[in-house]
Amino acid sequence: MNLAVGVIGAGIMGTEHARILCEDTPGARLAAICDADESRARAAGRGQSQVFSDPHALIFSDKVDAVVIAAPDSTHKELALACIEAGKPVLCEKPLAVTAAEAIEVVEAEVAKGRKLVQVGYMRRFDPPYVDMRRVRESGGIGDPVILHNVHRNAVVPEWFTGAMSVTNAFVHEIDISRWLLGAEMISAQAHCGVGGDPLLVTMETDRGEIVSTEVFMNCRYGYHVHAQLVGRDGTIETAVPITTLTNASGRHEFGFPDNWVPRFRTAYANQMKAWVAAAAGGRASDGANAWDGYVTTSIAEQVVAALEMQSRVRLSLMTRPSFYD
Amino acid sequence: MNLAVGVIGAGIMGTEHARILCEDTPGARLAAICDADESRARAAGRGQSQVFSDPHALIFSDKVDAVVIAAPDSTHKELALACIEAGKPVLCEKPLAVTAAEAIEVVEAEVAKGRKLVQVGYMRRFDPPYVDMRRVRESGGIGDPVILHNVHRNAVVPEWFTGAMSVTNAFVHEIDISRWLLGAEMISAQAHCGVGGDPLLVTMETDRGEIVSTEVFMNCRYGYHVHAQLVGRDGTIETAVPITTLTNASGRHEFGFPDNWVPRFRTAYANQMKAWVAAAAGGRASDGANAWDGYVTTSIAEQVVAALEMQSRVRLSLMTRPSFYD
Amino acid sequence: MNLAVGVIGAGIMGTEHARILCEDTPGARLAAICDADESRARAAGRGQSQVFSDPHALIFSDKVDAVVIAAPDSTHKELALACIEAGKPVLCEKPLAVTAAEAIEVVEAEVAKGRKLVQVGYMRRFDPPYVDMRRVRESGGIGDPVILHNVHRNAVVPEWFTGAMSVTNAFVHEIDISRWLLGAEMISAQAHCGVGGDPLLVTMETDRGEIVSTEVFMNCRYGYHVHAQLVGRDGTIETAVPITTLTNASGRHEFGFPDNWVPRFRTAYANQMKAWVAAAAGGRASDGANAWDGYVTTSIAEQVVAALEMQSRVRLSLMTRPSFYD
Amino acid sequence: MNLAVGVIGAGIMGTEHARILCEDTPGARLAAICDADESRARAAGRGQSQVFSDPHALIFSDKVDAVVIAAPDSTHKELALACIEAGKPVLCEKPLAVTAAEAIEVVEAEVAKGRKLVQVGYMRRFDPPYVDMRRVRESGGIGDPVILHNVHRNAVVPEWFTGAMSVTNAFVHEIDISRWLLGAEMISAQAHCGVGGDPLLVTMETDRGEIVSTEVFMNCRYGYHVHAQLVGRDGTIETAVPITTLTNASGRHEFGFPDNWVPRFRTAYANQMKAWVAAAAGGRASDGANAWDGYVTTSIAEQVVAALEMQSRVRLSLMTRPSFYD
Incomplete structure (x- = not known):
């Protein structure tokens, strides 16, 4: 049934x-x-x-x-x-x-x-590139992780969408996937604000000392482009843009980006x-x-928004995890 | 229901x-x-x-x-x-x-x-790269087609699998997809036989004068690799190997091929x-x-097998298409 | 001095x-x-x-x-x-x-x-990609060669430049580099003529049974693009387009082709x-x-021009090589 | 003479x-x-x-x-x-x-x-990829710069080479090239230290508000890999690894990294x-x-070394530039 x-x-x-x-x-x-x-x-x-x-x-x-x-x-x-x-x-x-x-x-x-x-x-967490990255990390294929570079670029948004909104709407995905890819918890965060508040560059550290660096750019204009590269002691693994074909035309070899998150994350x-x-x-x-993951992500985003105004690193705080989620 | x-x-x-x-x-x-x-x-x-x-x-x-x-x-x-x-x-x-x-x-x-x-x-005909190529060809995005290059490489097969078998088992896919991509019928074929009967290089011409060149290599060893590039008057479009991630390891930047046709053509x-x-x-x-397409492909394969022994171009013959299939 | x-x-x-x-x-x-x-x-x-x-x-x-x-x-x-x-x-x-x-x-x-x-x-013969391919072939890195695929595409030429001219002016480079890459002599050739005489697809065989397949397209429009892939029993090696940068712009990830042979072959x-x-x-x-190589290339080109009109494979003939060139 | x-x-x-x-x-x-x-x-x-x-x-x-x-x-x-x-x-x-x-x-x-x-x-400053990036930035081809991502990875170094040495020996190149690419001066810096002091992630800001993020990893093991991506308001441009050939072998499509900086920067x-x-x-x-550029780079490196121990952003200070260098 x-x-x-x-x-x-x-x-x-x-x-x-x-x-x-x-x-x-x-x-x-x-x-x-x-x-x-x-x-x-x-x-x-x-x-x-x-x-x-x-x-x-x-x-x-x-x-x-x-x-x-x-x-x-x-x-x-x-x-x-x-x-x-x-x-x-x-x-x-x-x-x-x-x-x-x-x-x-x-x-x-x-x-x-x-x-x-x-x-x-x-x-x-169900996207084949990220699933593949996590599998390789867990299998030890690139050694212990040391840095995760995330790039979150969106073609264009209304003006009110940048700043805090780019954290609570876009960066939340990066928080969740970084925790999941690394199997670690974030303990500090710091934000650098680009000219006009877009892009942002947020640097987090995990409880194992890994560094998570994320660019969030809501008006990159050229297309919708999400990328991650996980750097380990023995090598790196990164997401490929999912494409089906490549063209030679007008002097260039090229492939296209998806228009937005719907085609990019259809699978x-x-x-x-x-x-x-x-x-x-x-x-x-x-x-x-x-639900616990949902809380953690929202809480970290809230603290990163607060940190946007500050010049220094913020130590992240979370409620104690109920044993129910162990 | x-x-x-x-x-x-x-x-x-x-x-x-x-x-x-x-x-x-x-x-x-x-x-x-x-x-x-x-x-x-x-x-x-x-x-x-x-x-x-x-x-x-x-x-x-x-x-x-x-x-x-x-x-x-x-x-x-x-x-x-x-x-x-x-x-x-x-x-x-x-x-x-x-x-x-x-x-x-x-x-x-x-x-x-x-x-x-x-x-x-x-x-x-349902593979996203080929679907994309056909859509672009039909839309005129690369101009009128002039050449289609197909590559069909398989990692390894038993000895009895090469020669005629590589035509009737592997090359048939290339016949069907070439007809479908181009929307044209094949009228001639010629086969060049590599050292030891593997690889083959088969050149066909369509009723519009397009050239279809296909390498079939059943023991390429390095992996399962199917590729097509359609060359038009204004540009080219080719299939991308469907990958999810890229790695840097052991001195190289790389991605892996699928093991065989099942993962390659899962979608x-x-x-x-x-x-x-x-x-x-x-x-x-x-x-x-x-059924008509099935007949045409089997018939052309049969004639290409016969042509394998010959030194010259073979004019392909087909039964008259029943109007039922118009 | x-x-x-x-x-x-x-x-x-x-x-x-x-x-x-x-x-x-x-x-x-x-x-x-x-x-x-x-x-x-x-x-x-x-x-x-x-x-x-x-x-x-x-x-x-x-x-x-x-x-x-x-x-x-x-x-x-x-x-x-x-x-x-x-x-x-x-x-x-x-x-x-x-x-x-x-x-x-x-x-x-x-x-x-x-x-x-x-x-x-x-x-x-002095171009780094071809030098690298030959070195790998000689070192056995891809096993014995079985097929060489050449692509010679030029953006645009005057009308009188196609047909015989595309053999004597452009294809000669492919004859010379194929002989040099493989360290073998060509013994047969066959030409397929595309719609309107451009592109051509020329298939040659060497005295060791390798197949050399070459597309010559003088009006491909999208740019100047020379490519070769050497297929061996254990793997393939191919030329990379020499580029310095990659861009993301206007919905695409891309790199540019050189305008013509001068920048492409500057090194x-x-x-x-x-x-x-x-x-x-x-x-x-x-x-x-x-001088011997110069003669062979001109002679093969001459015979390929003659073969352009024919429907079948031509056995190539050369004068006996003077021992002076041993 | x-x-x-x-x-x-x-x-x-x-x-x-x-x-x-x-x-x-x-x-x-x-x-x-x-x-x-x-x-x-x-x-x-x-x-x-x-x-x-x-x-x-x-x-x-x-x-x-x-x-x-x-x-x-x-x-x-x-x-x-x-x-x-x-x-x-x-x-x-x-x-x-x-x-x-x-x-x-x-x-x-x-x-x-x-x-x-x-x-x-x-x-x-004489490397074709960087020269190309600067030319495109100056021509406005990607719009105003907003972020520059640098990656400096070296295969392996002796133990004493990390920490301060990775700043004074390796990161200095990134300081110089970032100033030159952007045509701007750095005004702040902050360093995140990876597990065991290698890699480092250094974030700088320019006097125009651009963000410069640099990973320096002296023991990445997989090879020598220097990369930069400049993100502008309209697109991005990034360095390509200079390669001559690509291979298919052992299940993978790949190219090799140079062994160290000598072949990478030969041109x-x-x-x-x-x-x-x-x-x-x-x-x-x-x-x-x-000489002024040489001073600035050494001075910034010195201040970044001092910042390695700190948890917050350091405002960079430089002597007043003599008008001789205007």
Whole structure:
């Protein structure tokens, strides 16, 4: 029997998750979809799912086995808490919550419930390049890691999107993937602010002494380009831009960048959904980012935003990790 | 309601098709599997499908809506004819038949039936690099094509595999994809035989005067490497080796080749199945290689084998295409 | 004491050779320059060399130790013969002569003189990528060679330049470099003519059974692009486009091709001159292409032009090599 | 008449400079060479130059027009001062001096002399990739610069070479080339120290707000690898590893890194010498790094070493630039 999934939010990501459920995820079906704009919900629902306008009705519907949250960030915490209350597995788009304090509420609710129900949609953990890098790191193929260089470049954003927004919206992916790639925790951070507040260069250190250096550039203009190179004692491994063809034209040898994160991470999103559906159907906790990871990332981002104004390194502080997440 | 698919053959490709149906193909389910070796069939069937030892029983079972043929080449014709008789859509692994004469039998049966039921598993037509090349060619992005360079390199094969076998087993893919990429028909062929019969270099010309040059090297040792570059009047487009990461190690910057065709064409096989299932479920003819394409490829391969001994160009001859395939 | 070099011809290549002698060749000086257009000769002579209008006067001048011929092709034979008569080392731009019969005259004159005085300017033998390929082939690094793929693409030429001209002007480089890379002689050739006579695809076989496949495309439009891949039993080695930088711009990752052969082969021309000057100054025969190589290339080109009209493979014939060249 | 050059020091770099003068530098001759070990000096002198054991005797010899200093770092200041006193152009291997205070002595002596006689051997300013990057930056091809990422990786060094030594020996190249690429001055620096003191990550800011991030890794093991990517508002440009060939072998597509800085920067060293000889012969100041640049680099390196122990950003201070260098 296919897992009945309800999707909350029919914007870009909600529609994409609905499409993935229908086209790329055997074992699941799009049972319900919810959006304040019902016509938008109906379009994303593809005529095969129940349409809701109240997300709580969807969450508590007995026609829904598991929930995807793709509603505005400010609603994530409340909706995730409802899913925990309903005892239903939830894949919550990042961030888990807009403040560390809110994220702690979700962590504490999950611990109280005693079941790992929450996965946060840090989809890069399912992206083949990053999966390959982590596998090589774990196998010792490049020796002990010493530096991780991340580059996060976006073609163009509205003016209000830089500064703090580039940390809470874009840099959060780099926090999560760096922790996951290295299997280590960040203990300090420092931000250098480029001319006009974009780009940023953030340097973090891990509890094992590795250095994580990340450029976040929201208006690089030339395209959407995410890159990571992990430097180990014996060699390096880096992500390749996923391309299918190369051309010679107009004096140049070239390949194109994806336009934005949707094509770049299409496989990652599909793999994430497959893994989450399989875990949910099997009554297991997924192996994606959990509520604790969601809290840590939001908390570090919050502290990096505070550090943006400062001239020196900030020691990062986190709540004590509940043994539930060991 | 999901399409009930029966798979005939539980060898490497049959097992892989079964896996794809279960893991990667929403809208279908693995309803039945058949192999002379029933334990092998059961393993590939994943406990969710009926096991047959008689392929005709599977084909005519009313629990089966559509059939995948992955049995030995010599059985393809007979099984495809049975599927046509049963009026069921069939995805037949290449080749359609082992001789042109046999392939004609299938074409004629399909024409007589009056329904396009047969798709031949030339999966490259669903491989993103080739799809991208064809799209660019059709859009005029590189101007009119003038040369297509194909390279087909396999790491290592048994001794009996070279010569004629490298044409009928490997080169057939190059015939099919060249016809499809160019949207043209081959009219002549000439083969140069390397030292010891491996590699071969085959040069074909199309009915529009384009040149198709193909290296087939079954024992290149360094890995599995399929490459194509299409040269047009205004530029070129070529396939990229699909990679996820790049490494610096031991004095070198490098990436790895896939071990064989299964990882190289994983996405192509999955996309092929999705398209075939969608067409079969919708009662439409699929847009993969049809019976006519299967006949043409087998026939050209047969003529190239004959040309291997000769010193000169061979003019290719084909039966007249039934208007059914216009 | 620096070698006194006289350059005949002050066109593009003569001027470039004069520049190389002045800027890149310690041990030589530009002593004399000759052109029917004296003002052009003076400009290329940089105020430091005697200007001639009669090439024979330059050749026999006692102020000139060695001669570079960069005059029109039709004069090469006669000027090379004069250099042999004068007993002076000569670096003759390719081709050695416009017909095989003329080239034989030069070979016979050199044999009669009993000194290897002639080097033909097939500069690719001094190009780092080709030098590297040959070194790897000789060291056994890729096993025995089986196929050599050459691509010779030029951005654009006048209409009269295609067909026979693309053989005698462009393809000659591929003949020479293929013989040199493989250390083998060509025994057969066959030409496929693309739509409108451009591109050509020429397939040759060597006396050891290796296959040499060459695309010559004089109007590829996208840039000047020369490429070679040597396929051996254990691996392949290919030329890299010599680049200094890579850019990300306007949605693409890219590098540029050189505009024409001058920047592409700048290092090759400089290395060729250095090696020739050192040999001439030392009274040794140079290790570039000699008169025999010049004859072979012109003769094969002549036979390939004849084969352009034919549908079948042509067995190549050459005069018997004088033992002088053993 | 060729410029008579005397080389002080016949170690690795002195021998290489002597070789470059003889083989790659028309317009110069190796007139003299000096080393405490006379047999080493004779070997490097190639039998064509006067051998000295006292560097001052070489500097003041009337057979010497210009001097290359490739002696131990601790002697640079004193020898450069002697060249200034002698009024002879000098190409001094980096660093100009081992402390900022010593470098100021050289600057002040040159200012007092009133002639720009000193060039410091920061040869990257003549390396084609860096030259190309600067040209593109100046032409506006990538828009205003915002970040420069430098990577300086060396295969292996003795244990005493890391920490301060990796700043004063390796990072100095990055300081100089960053200033030159950006045409800006550094105003702050901060160092993050990797596990065991190697690698370092140094972040600097320029007086225009650009960020310069540099990894220095002296024991990266996999090879010698220097890389820079300049990020502008409209695109990026980065250095390509200079390669001649690519291979497919043992399952991988690959190219090799140079073993160390000598092959990597062979062209840069030769171009630097050509430019310096031309300037010296023409009585002009060279356009390489001058004494002021040499002072700035040594001074910044000194301050970065001090910053290695600290947790915060250091504001860099420099003496006021004499108007002589405007």
